[in-house]
Amino acid sequence: MIRTVAVLAVALNGTASxxxxxxxxxxxxxxxxxxxxxxxxxxxxxxxxxxELMAGDFDALxxxxxxxxxxxxxxxxxxxxxxVDGTGAVQEPAMSALRELVRLADERGxxxxxxxxxxxxxTTQQAHLAAVRTIxxxxxxxxxxxxxxxxxxxxxxxxxxxxxECRELRDxxxxxxxxxxxxxxSTFGSAEELAEFLEVTQLDFITPHLPRNADDPTxxxxxxxxxLSWMQEAGRLVPVHLQEPFRRDYGNWQPxxxxxxxxxxxxxxxxxxxxxxxxxxxxxxxxGEPRRSFDLHPGRGPFLDTLDAVExxxxxxxxxxxxxx
Numbered sequence: 081m082i083r084t085v086a087v088l089a090v091a092l093n094g095t096a097s098x099x100x101x102x103x104x105x106x107x108x109x110x111x112x113x114x115x116x117x118x119x120x121x122x123x124x125x126x127x128x129x130x131x132e133l134m135a136g137d138f139d140a141l142x143x144x145x146x147x148x149x150x151x152x153x154x155x156x157x158x159x160x161x162x163x164v165d166g167t168g169a170v171q172e173p174a175m176s177a178l179r180e181l182v183r184l185a186d187e188r189g190x191x192x193x194x195x196x197x198x199x200x201x202x203t204t205q206q207a208h209l210a211a212v213r214t215i216x217x218x219x220x221x222x223x224x225x226x227x228x229x230x231x232x233x234x235x236x237x238x239x240x241x242x243x244x245e246c247r248e249l250r251d252x253x254x255x256x257x258x259x260x261x262x263x264x265x266s267t268f269g270s271a272e273e274l275a276e277f278l279e280v281t282q283l284d285f286i287t288p289h290l291p292r293n294a295d296d297p298t299x300x301x302x303x304x305x306x307x308l309s310w311m312q313e314a315g316r317l318v319p320v321h322l323q324e325p326f327r328r329d330y331g332n333w334q335p336x337x338x339x340x341x342x343x344x345x346x347x348x349x350x351x352x353x354x355x356x357x358x359x360x361x362x363x364x365x366x367x368g369e370p371r372r373s374f375d376l377h378p379g380r381g382p383f384l385d386t387l388d389a390v391e392x393x394x395x396x397x398x399x400x401x402x403x404x405x
Contacts, residue, residue, distance in 0.1 A: 098186075098187060098188055098189035099186055099187070099189070099223075099224075100112060100186060100189045100190070100191065100223070100224045101113075101223035101224065102191050102223060102224055102225070102226060102261060103261075104261065104284060104285065104318070104319060106317060106319075107308065107317050107318065107319050107320070107351060107353060108319060108353050109191075109285075109319055109321075109353045109354060111147070111189070111191070116147070117348065117353065117354060117355075117402055118147060118148045118191060118321065118353060118354030118355070119145055119146055119147055119148070119354065119355060119398055119399070119402055120146060120147070120148035120149055120150060120191070120193070120323070120354065120355070120356045120357070121141060121146055121149055121150075121356060121357045121358075121359065121373070121395070122149075122150050122324070122327075122356060122357070122358045122359050122360065122372075122373040123137070123149035123150060123151050123373050123376070123383070124150065124151060124152050124155050124157075124195075124360065124373045124374055124376075125151075125152070125155050125157065125158065125160045125373060125374055125375055125376040125377075126149065126151040126177075126178075126181050126373075126376055127151060127152075127153070127155065127160065127161070127162075127163055127174045127177040127178050127181065128159075128160045128161070128174075128177070128375075128376050128377045128378070129177065129181070129376050129377075129378065130378040131177075131180050131184065133376075133378055133381075133382065133383075134180065134181055134184050135184050136382055137382060137383035137384070138184055138185055138188050138190060139188070140382065140383070140384050141190075141383075141384075141395075142188050142189070142190065144395045144396060144398065144399060145398060145399025145402070146190070146395070146398070147189065147190050147191060148190055148191035148192065148193060148354065149185065149190065149191075149192055149193070150192075150193040150195060150228075150323055150324070150356060151178070151181060151192060151193065151194060151195070152194075152195045152196070152197070152231075153178060153194050153195065153196050153211070153215055154195075154196045154197050154200050154201050154202060154211070156200050156201055157361075157374055157375070158368070158371060158374060158375040158377070159377070160174075160375070160376075160377070161173070161174040162174060162200070162201045163175045163177075163178050163214075163215070164201065164202070164210075164211040164214055164215070165201065166201050166202070166203070166207060167207055167210060168202070168206075168207045168208065168209070168210025168211035168212075168213070168214055169210065169214065170214055170218065175214075175218060178194070178218070178219075179218060179219070182194075182219055182222045182224065182225055183222065185224060186222050186223075186224045189224075190224065191224050191225070191226070192222075192224060192225050192226075193225075193226060193228055193323060194215060194219065194225055194226070194227050194228070195227075195228040195231050195265075196208070196211055196212065196215070196227070196228065196229055196230065196231070197230060197231040197232070197239060198230055198233070198238060198239050198240065198241050199237065199238025199239045203238070205241075205245050205248070208229075208230075208241070208245075208249060209248060209249060209252050212227065212229055212249050212252050212253050213252050213253070213255075213256060215227060215253075216252070216253040216256040216257045216260060217256055217257075219257075220256065220257050220260075223259075225260070226260070226261040226262065226263065226284070227253060227260060227261070227262050227263075228262075228263050228264060228265055228287060228323070229241075229246060229249040229250065229253070229262060229263070229264050230245075230246060230249065230264040230265070231264075231265050232265055232266070232289060233246060233264045233265065233266055234266045234267060241264065243276070243277050243280040243281050244280060246264045246280075246281040246283065247280055247281045247282060249262075249264075250262045250281060250282060250283055261284045261285070262283055262284055263283050263284060263285050263286065263287045263321070264281065264283060264287070265287040265288070265289055265323065265324065266286065266287070266288060266289075267288055267289060267290075268286070268288060268307065268310075270310075271309075271310035271313055271314065274286070274307065274310050274311065274314065275310065275311075275313075275314035275316075278311070278314065278316050278318065279314075279316075283318075284318060284319075285318045285319040285320070285321050285353065286307065286318060286319070286320055286321065287321045287322075287323045287324070288303075288307065288320065288322070289323075289324050289325075290303060290322070290325060290326075292325075292326035292327075292330060292331060292333070293333060294333045294335075294339075296326065296343075297326075297335075297339045297340075297342040297343040297346065298342060298346070299346070300322070300325075300342075300343050300346030300347055300350060300352075301345075301346035301347070301349045301350035302346075302350070303350070304320050304322075304346070304347060304350030304351055304352045305350045305351065307320045308320060308350075308351055319352075319353030319354070320350075320351070320352045320353060321352065321353050321354040322347050322352050322354060322355045322356060323354065323356050324356060324358050325340075325343055325355065325356060325358050326339075326343070326358065327358040327359050327360055328359065328388065328390060328391065329360075329361070329362035329363060329364060329365075329370070330360070330363055331363070335390075336390060337390050337393045337394050337397070340357065340390075340394045341394065341397055341398075341401050343355070344398060344401050344402065345401060345404075348401075348402055348405060349405075357391065357394055357395060357398065359372040359373050359387060359391055360372055360373060360374045361374040361375070370386060370387075370388060371386070372386045372387055372391075373386070
């Protein structure tokens with residue numbers, strides 16, 4: 081069941097707000113020590129957002145039971161400035177926007193997934209190491225953050241980051257912030273591959289990106305159970321977090337509201353620790369519209385208005401879907 085965070089803080093302006101600490105207990109995430117299912121949305125280009133728009137977006141999401149968002153520190157699409165440059169050093173004003181985003185989420189009891197990737201602004205392991213050190217240092221005051229050091233790290237193109245490199249990235253973060261949770265999104269084709277990955281990387285949880293075909297929502301429960309079974313056999317159980325499922329306007333299949341909710345029900349039933357309403361640009365349109373989370377510049381208005389009617393229908397139903405178990 082989704083839990084309203086139980087630690088009350090007082091913001092500097094005197095209004096009530098929530099502060100939250102993310103943790104892990106077995107195969108579950110915890111918020112302030114209580115097991116909590118992370119129910120989120122993609123908010124990739126959020127560092128282009130003005131603070132007042134971020135606050136309004138998060139209020140609207142929180143009202144619908146959403147308790148985490150995924151933002152990219154290396155997002156450079158649609159003119160968004162990454163938070164780090166090609167050497168891994170701070171870029172402003174994007175880094176200040178990221179800190180403000182995390183702070184606003186924290187006030188509302190929300191978790192932030194801060195994702196980096198290889199192949200865009202970061203092209204070498206040296207730059208990547210500098211970047212995760214920068215992010216770890218800049219976000220150290222907040223406990224509502226985890227870091228995905230390498231999105232889709234096992235794709236054999238510019239995104240590829242080896243398990244040993246993931247370990248180095250994880251260790252670089254832990255030297256600065258020993259308690260920060262770290263992951264790297266991957267796919268796993270066998271029990272042996274998953275066991276080796278966990279052994280080498282020593283990451284805190286797995287974030288598998290599943291296939292995106294019309295029949296895949298009905299397979300989610302079985303897939304999550306398989307990952308948990310493989311980890312049980314390997315002797316190390318960690319949460320399975322579905323941070324990037326299928327989305328609309330991606331391929332030939334256009335998922336409906338029930339497809340998303342079937343996927344979410346499968347995630348919950350299978351024992352996943354979290355699930356995301358993924359959204360992004362229209363791959364079939366020359367201008368990418370609707371761009372959704374892929375373009376969150378201030379002129380684009382409230383985040384919910386960037387979603388289509390199906391996605392808003394899903395958002396209105398997700399909290400009850402999780403609560404129903």
